[in-house]
Amino acid sequence: MLDPVLIVNAIVSGLLLGCLYAIASMGLAVSFGMLDVVNIAHPAMMVLASFVIAGLCSQSGLDPLLTALLVAPAFGFLGVGLYRVYHHFFEQSGDEAMQGLAFFFGLMILIEVSLVLIYGADQRWVETSYGGHTLSLGPVDLPLRMLLPAMMSLACIGALFVWLRRSFTGRAVAAVAQDRDALRFLAINPIRIKAVAFGISVALAAIAAGCLIVVQPVDAHSGHVFIGRILAIVILAGLGSLPGTLVAALLFGVIENLAATLWGPAWSPAVAFGLLLAVLTVRPQGIFGGAHT
Amino acid sequence: MAYDALVVRDLDAGYGAVRVLHGVSLRVPEGQIVALLGTNGNGKSTLMKAILGLVKPTRGTVRARLDGREVDLTGRATEEIVDLGVVLVPEGRRLFRDLTVEENLVLGAWRACARREISGNLRLCFETFPRLGERRRQRVGSMSGGEQQMVAIGRALMSMPRILLVDEPSVGLAPIMVKQTIETIGALKAKLGLTVLMAEQNFTQAIRIADRGSVLVHGSIAFEGETAESLGDNHLVRQFYLGT
Ligand SMILES: Nc1ncnc2c1ncn2[C@@H]1O[C@H](COP(=O)(O)OP(=O)(O)O)[C@@H](O)[C@H]1O
Ligand SMILES: [Mg+2]
Numbered sequence: 331m332l333d334p335v336l337i338v339n340a341i342v343s344g345l346l347l348g349c350l351y352a353i354a355s356m357g358l359a360v361s362f363g364m365l366d367v368v369n370i371a372h373p374a375m376m377v378l379a380s381f382v383i384a385g386l387c388s389q390s391g392l393d394p395l396l397t398a399l400l401v402a403p404a405f406g407f408l409g410v411g412l413y414r415v416y417h418h419f420f421e422q423s424g425d426e427a428m429q430g431l432a433f434f435f436g437l438m439i440l441i442e443v444s445l446v447l448i449y450g451a452d453q454r455w456v457e458t459s460y461g462g463h464t465l466s467l468g469p470v471d472l473p474l475r476m477l478l479p480a481m482m483s484l485a486c487i488g489a490l491f492v493w494l495r496r497s498f499t500g501r502a503v504a505a506v507a508q509d510r511d512a513l514r515f516l517a518i519n520p521i522r523i524k525a526v527a528f529g530i531s532v533a534l535a536a537i538a539a540g541c542l543i544v545v546q547p548v549d550a551h552s553g554h555v556f557i558g559r560i561l562a563i564v565i566l567a568g569l570g571s572l573p574g575t576l577v578a579a580l581l582f583g584v585i586e587n588l589a590a591t592l593w594g595p596a597w598s599p600a601v602a603f604g605l606l607l608a609v610l611t612v613r614p615q616g617i618f619g620g621a622h623t
Numbered sequence: 624m625a626y627d628a629l630v631v632r633d634l635d636a637g638y639g640a641v642r643v644l645h646g647v648s649l650r651v652p653e654g655q656i657v658a659l660l661g662t663n664g665n666g667k668s669t670l671m672k673a674i675l676g677l678v679k680p681t682r683g684t685v686r687a688r689l690d691g692r693e694v695d696l697t698g699r700a701t702e703e704i705v706d707l708g709v710v711l712v713p714e715g716r717r718l719f720r721d722l723t724v725e726e727n728l729v730l731g732a733w734r735a736c737a738r739r740e741i742s743g744n745l746r747l748c749f750e751t752f753p754r755l756g757e758r759r760r761q762r763v764g765s766m767s768g769g770e771q772q773m774v775a776i777g778r779a780l781m782s783m784p785r786i787l788l789v790d791e792p793s794v795g796l797a798p799i800m801v802k803q804t805i806e807t808i809g810a811l812k813a814k815l816g817l818t819v820l821m822a823e824q825n826f827t828q829a830i831r832i833a834d835r836g837s838v839l840v841h842g843s844i845a846f847e848g849e850t851a852e853s854l855g856d857n858h859l860v861r862q863f864y865l866g867t
Contacts (some may be wrong), residue, residue, distance in 0.1 A: 508721055511717075514701040
């Protein structure tokens with residue numbers, strides 16, 4: 331007989347895990363979904379940022395989540411520069427499909443190899459004061475090392491949503507996803523808008539990195555665990571739908587955790603990706619996609 | 624003193640090896656509406672795009688007079704031309720379908736001078752098109768063609784144009800909406816002192832508000848009418864439009 335407490339706990343910790351997936355996917359939902367830039371180096375950038383954050387935290391004793399907020403703007407500027415390079419050499423000449431993919435694949439390898447060369451193959455982690463604590467709501471356990479990153483993730487995603495709807499540049503980002511060249515009729519340079527948006531996607535990778543390093547230790551190849559999942563989440567959501575990405579990430583986390591609880595951890599990716607394939611058979615445009623033309 | 628706000632001179636333009644415009648010259652006097660007439664495929668949209676820098680001319684010039692200053696638009700980037708106050712309501716409207724009416728309108732106010740006047744200009748849009756006020760939170764993709772045309776014109780107004788280019792505002796609209804849309808453009812010109820170049824296939828409607836008109840045939844200006852009456856009397860126009 332299944333223990334209902336076990337199931338509830340699996341769902342709750344699935345939601346917390348889903349929040350981590352959400353912040354990790356949101357950046358890719360912006361770059362791949364909205365800007366058509368297939369940045370498969372996104373998880374590698376997240377791992378790179380985790381290493382940077384771990385290094386800064388061990389020196390300064392600052393909290394990793396706070397440190398992530400501090401390094402995010404620097405990663406944002408890095409992202410702007412990277413997009414300029416990508417645009418100049420690939421997008422502008424219309425070579426983005428294969429060559430662009432190769433560019434980001436190469437970047438991913440470059441980041442991973444550099445991390446191994448500089449830091450070795452060992453895992454990196456950060457001790458936090460709350461790491462061992464757990465909040466208990468009745469029978470439901472909320473480990474702080476999952477809860478605090480989840481809250482940070484939701485807060486940043488909320489801020490992103492508000493920015494996209496309320497600020498001039500944010501609305502232009504939403505518009506560039508729909509009709510890039512129409513922005514020019516409004517005196518807006520779409521390439522500049524895409525550069526800003528890509529910068530934000532990389533800044534989001536840095537935020538996700540702070541969350542990640544609180545949740546688990548990271549090594550140079552930790553991105554591999556994420557690449558499949560976050561691609562699945564972004565596609566499941568329907569490319570470019572950010573609220574959809576949030577829902578899909580939570581769903582993915584819950585299903586993985588339930589499968590692990592019911593049948594064992596080996597089953598969780600199989601069930602989660604099986605679900606992805608099932609959804610795409612019924613709705614090729616994803617759960618929330620289709621509004622785009 | 625009346626002067627020409629927009630002057631196109633000897634313009635050649637096209638797509639790749641295909642030349643569409645052949646030595647087009649055209650002038651739009653300040654504060655007037657010039658109708659750019661011609662049936663499908665004669666190069667009206669190409670001329671609009673060439674003025675806005677979206678199609679690079681291979682010969683000729685486009686000059687504008689804006690706030691007492693003579694500006695050469697030839698070879699400038701589209702964003703820069705729009706930022707000078709030459710604004711296009713494009714063919715096919717090119718709205719952001721997943722954004723709301725208000726979000727589309729506010730995006731029009733990107734120019735620094737337009738941002739300062741957003742609330743006043745939004746009010747102007749909603750006065751001009753009360754329907755848009757009622758539906759400001761509606762997604763544009765779910766609206767009728769006529770309503771979308773209102774959003775497209777409204778979005779251009781939000782940019783605070785000095786010279787307004789309108790590419791076939793009547794296309795795809797019900798006859799009653801065609802009449803209304805054309806009248807609105809005429810009323811806006813009078814109210815805001817706009818200079819307007821309007822491409823249109825619908826001769827009879829366009830001529831109701833136009834101060835003068837030019838007929839584009841196979842990429843060349845075939846006839847220029849200094850008055851609306853002279854256009855109606857011209858044999859070319861009769862041949863092309865009125866079937867007499
Ligand atoms: N993007 C394009 N590429 C190649 N040819 C084009 C393009 N757009 C229009 N044309 C051609 O240019 C000519 C004029 O088209 P257009 O300017 O759209 O005419 P109009 O607006 O008067 O209907 C047509 O023969 C059309 O086929
Ligand atoms: Mg046309």
